[in-house]
Amino acid sequence: MRILLAEDEKELARAVQVILEKQDYLVDVVHDGQDAYDYANLTEYDGMIFDIMMPKISGVEVVKKLREEGSQSPILLLTAKSAVEDRIDGLDSGADDYLTKPFSMGELLARVRAMTRRKSIFVADILSFGDLKLDRETRTLSCKDKEVKLANKEFQIMELLIENPHRLFSADQLLEKIWGFESDVEMNSIWVHISNMRKKLALLQSSVRIVATRGAGYSLEEGND
Incomplete structure (x- = not known):
């Protein structure tokens, strides 16, 4: 399973990458919204994890662009925001799930497993x-x-x-x-x-x-x- 992780907090990104790779996921890591968009257009991922607040392009804007262009890869949004309006905006953009920081790695893994199971319906092994x-x-x-x-x-x-x-x-x-x-x-x-x-x-x-x-x-x- 291949995951795209876009997170501008490099220490957090590295920690998440290590945890995912220990679970045998292949993980590509980028640190801004433009790179997230470019990578998502280059490869069909089994799941994508985007921070909302990123340099260049926000995670929500990346999701909107990808969905408009036909991408069906499951997307999990990460954010420090907890307001209901922010969650609604993220989900309305086309994201499949939403996780508020700080989060436990166990919960993150559970969310990733859930979204990759959904993706496995559409992508052949x-x-x-x-x-x-x-x-x-x-x-x-x-x-x-x-x-x-x-x-x-x-x-x-x-x-x-x-x-x-x-x-x-x-x-x-x-x-x-x-x-x-x-x-x-x-x-x-x-x-x-x-x-x-x-x-x-x-x-x-x-x-x-x-x-x-x-x-x-x-x-x-x-x-x-």
């Missing part, structure tokens, strides 16, 4: 492109009667690519999307993971390839040269 199948639950990539296990970052990259076939992602976009804006991971980490995934695709004898376009980035393509 198996993603496919060409002759490839990616199992989100087991993180295995398969082709016909062969399968390989993907490491965590390999899985996240492949999930992104297979959800967006033919779309070019620059190395910078992959680095920011998979490792986060503030990561100190070096660019060669992208090359290493791409190389490893290409070897696994060859092992599976898949017709799907990760294609590098000079000066542009990487995309998932089907067929031979």
Whole structure:
């Protein structure tokens, strides 16, 4: 399950990220409303958690924009406000749930479990492109009667690519999307993971390839040269 967490209080964001990852969620963290909107447009999340009071764009405005554009991902709003009017405004914007700060991590996890159960009705655990199948639950990539296990970052990259076939992602976009804006991971980490995934695709004898376009980035393509 993949969660987008948008919270400008960095210590709180880190604490929530750690708790969610201990429950085996994949968590992308951003710290302002614009990044939350951009990330939500890049990937279909199983659930999103937005603080209401964020720089650049408020959480409520992000929800409104996403709902207007057709996003159906469940959204939980976090806020320090407790007035009834604020709760109504948040829910009317299209949010599925509302949690007032301060909150217990146990309650947050319960809310996240509830909203991801609702999402599971609409999103398949198996993603496919060409002759490839990616199992989100087991993180295995398969082709016909062969399968390989993907490491965590390999899985996240492949999930992104297979959800967006033919779309070019620059190395910078992959680095920011998979490792986060503030990561100190070096660019060669992208090359290493791409190389490893290409070897696994060859092992599976898949017709799907990760294609590098000079000066542009990487995309998932089907067929031979």
